[in-house]
Amino acid sequence: MLYPIILSGGIGTRLWPVSSQKNPKQFQKFFNDQTLLQNTYRRILSGFDKKNVFVVGKLEARDYIKSQIDIASGNIITEPQTKGTAMAIGLAALKISQLSPQTNVVIVNSDHFIKDEKKYIKLLKDSEKILDEKYPDKFILAGIKPTYPETGYGYIKVGKKLGNDLFLVDSFKEKPDYSTAEQYIKEGFLWNPAIFLFKAKNLLAWYDQYLPETFRALTAISKDWSPANLTNQYSKVDNISIDYGLLEKMSDMLLIKTDIDWADIGSWRSLRDILSDNKKTNISNVKNVTIDSHNNLFYASSGKLIATIGVEDMVLVETEDVIFLCPAERAQDVKNLLVDIKKQNLDKYL
Known part of the structure; x- marks a missing residue:
């Protein structure tokens, strides 16, 4: 049996200023009348039993998650703070694993x-069959x-080759720079x-080998799921993604x-x-x-008219308190901009 786990705890900084600490992107509508979380949950329910679908999110977003999707409280796993996808x-x-150690997870x-x-x-179902029957x-x-x-992908x-569309992984490289990404594409x-x-159960064993600090925290949590202990254990681990912490090492x-x-x-480029x-x-x-403007993304929360002349491959985003402009090919660099904004003590815009 496959248990889908939906990750919904990030902030989505690369979609700033629309996605923010107070209102992350997964709770917003971008391309239809449903939020990103609602679209994902609906998609998963088209193939899996609701009782087996779990959502991971921040503690303060628990009520917001419940207001957006029809999910049992016990199927929402909350984190006291964001410490990356590994945690x-x-x-x-x-x-x-405490419900059923042999359960498959996606x-x-x-x-x-x-x-x-x-x-x-x-x-997803074909992949589970491979996991169950062969590996x-x-x-x-x-x-x-x-x-x-x-540059934002692994x-x-x-x-x-092991079978039809099935291969061993030679190596995993997370978020390369632009020239390296170009080379990776040339190499297939x-x-x-x-x-x-x-x-x-296997993930916890891999954490023991490759992420011992995270494994120790999870072991302590397994014995005591109280909010106080969760907060205590989360304070002991680094903020790291599963990509860097596990996949690059395995x-x-x-x-x-x-x-x-x-x-x-x-990112705004990917949305465009x-x-x-x-x-x-x-x-x-x-x-x-x-006039003479092509391949741009314009996003405004205020409903204003946007007028341009001679603008190509740009992203223009307007919110109540921020106007953001950049070339689409540099949309990933917004994370660097946010560092500078924080350095200038302008946290209210984050």
């Missing part, structure tokens, strides 16, 4: 776009052919869409190649590309009048 996934795996993010949802659900002690990743040198080097690396499958992982139409709604018709038209959520 979030570990906490979820611990919870599931990790999905709340901020992903999937065009063909039936194909996506089939991928019960393996960590399985999906891999997707890159379309451009994205890259997977494909190893020995695949994107990591953050679709992970494993048995719950050997003998498995890769399933897939051609699902996937995108991580992790999702909504684009590939004809270099402008994407806007408000009225806009343009």
Whole structure:
């Protein structure tokens, strides 16, 4: 049996200023009348029993999560603070392992776009079958052919072929710089869409080997789930993603190649590309009048008219208190901008 775990605890800094500490991107609407979390939950329920679907999020977002999706309180796993996906996934795996150690887990993010949802659900179920019937002690990743040198994704080097679309992972490289990403694409690396499958009990054993600090905290939590102990244990661990903490270190992982139409709604460029018709038209959520302006993303919360002349491949975002402008190809650099904003004691804009 496969238990989907939806990660919903991030802030989404690369979609700043719309996504903020007070109102993260997973609780907002970007391309239809549902929030990113609602879209993800609906998609997962199309293939899995509601009682087996869990959501991981921050403690203060618990009521917000319940207000957005029809989920039992016991299926919301809350963190006292954000300490990266390694801790979030570990906490979820611990919870599931205490229910049933042999249970299969699939990790999905709340901020992903999937065009063909039936194909996506089939991928998850086919992957579980491989895990159950052939490789019960393996960590399985999906891999997707890159379309451009994205610096915000992980890259997977494909190893020995084991079967139809099934391979060993030669190596995993998280968030390379632009030139390295270009080289990875030339060498046939695949994107990591953050679709992970494993048995719950196995993840904890891998943490013991590769993330001992996180493992010790989770071991202590397994004996005492009280809020006080959760807070205490979270204070002892570093903020680290599972990509850096585990995937870059592990050997003998498995890769399933897939051609699902996937995108991580992790930056303004990726959102533009999702909504684009590939004809270099402008994407806007408000009225806009343009002259010689192409392939731009305009997003305004106020409903103002946006007018441009001679603007190409730009991102323009307006909120109540911030106007943000950058070339689309540098949309990932917003994280550096936020560091400078914080240095100037302008936290109220974060």
